[in-house]
């Protein structure tokens with residue numbers, strides 16, 4: 001068994017295994033069949049898995065998300081015609097494997113994730129984390145903050161994730177953005193949630209959320225005003241600030257992404273989400289995550305295909321920018 005033949009671009013970057021030379025269904029899965037970090041030794045952008053779901057409040061399983069997304073990402077191709085970019089030629093993109101996270105202690109796992117993100121980011125590499133549950137956004141933001149200060153968080157999700165505690169636990173998948181706001185990690189003039197919908201605990205959730213520094217573009221608003229109007233409003237708020245993109249796959253309707261822990265009816269289509277993500281190509285993205293893919297509730301890789309394409313679009317938007 002030989003190792004796959006990677007594409008060598010004129011830019012010097014090493015791309016994915018060549019699907020015309022080694023079948024895309026063969027070999028150990030890396031994201032988009034990219035080389036592993038250790039095969040290249042440096043990276044502009046690193047995809048890393050965070051197999052952690054001890055922060056979920058309902059259905060578990062997202063710990064298996066990274067492996068599932070990698071499997072479904074085998075079919076991604078190296079040229080994105082809509083964005084007119086070959087992301088893996090423009091930037092050296094690698095799969096950095098999974099972060100070793102403690103499944104029995106959320107506090108330790110959060111420390112593990114922050115430390116691993118710090119190490120990956122040390123040489124200027126930008127990290128795209130594949131979850132895992134949404135708890136991981138907190139340590140990712142803590143890491144990014146050390147370089148960039150408070151960033152514009154653009155958070156695609158059905159849920160606010162600015163709740164306070166569950167059973168007294170401060171770090172869960174429903175609370176990362178409240179903690180991040182309290183710690184001064186977010187730019188309170190420029191952060192927003194996109195795709196919010198579904199029942200809340202009460203009106204105070206919205207009052208708290210606003211006080212914590214978030215604006216909301218709801219799924220309802222996207223439906224009534226249209227995707228383009230939502231994109232324009234989003235970018236008016238972000239301006240030219242550094243952006244951290246956090247994408248909970250449950251922002252999609254359960255018809256597009258059934259494999260997730262806390263599904264809510266009436267969500268966006270994957271087409272709408274991809275269109276919104278493409279608008280970030282002119283934005284300085286300093287880090288990103290794609291979270292909450294839970295394979296036990298998935299069917300026919302629907303959610304993993306959506307997750308892998310979402311991560312690919314984020315990489316495309318990042319690839320022409322320098323950190």
Ligand SMILES: N=C(N)NCCCC(=O)O
Pocket residue numbers: 057058134159161173174248250261262292
């Ligand atoms: N981050 C996600 N996916 N869900 C948060 C739901 C929190 C709740 O149980 O109300």
Ligand SMILES: [Zn+2]
Pocket residue numbers: 157158159248250251262292
């Ligand atoms: Zn959610």
Ligand SMILES: [Zn+2]
Pocket residue numbers: 134157159161173248292
């Ligand atoms: Zn979430």
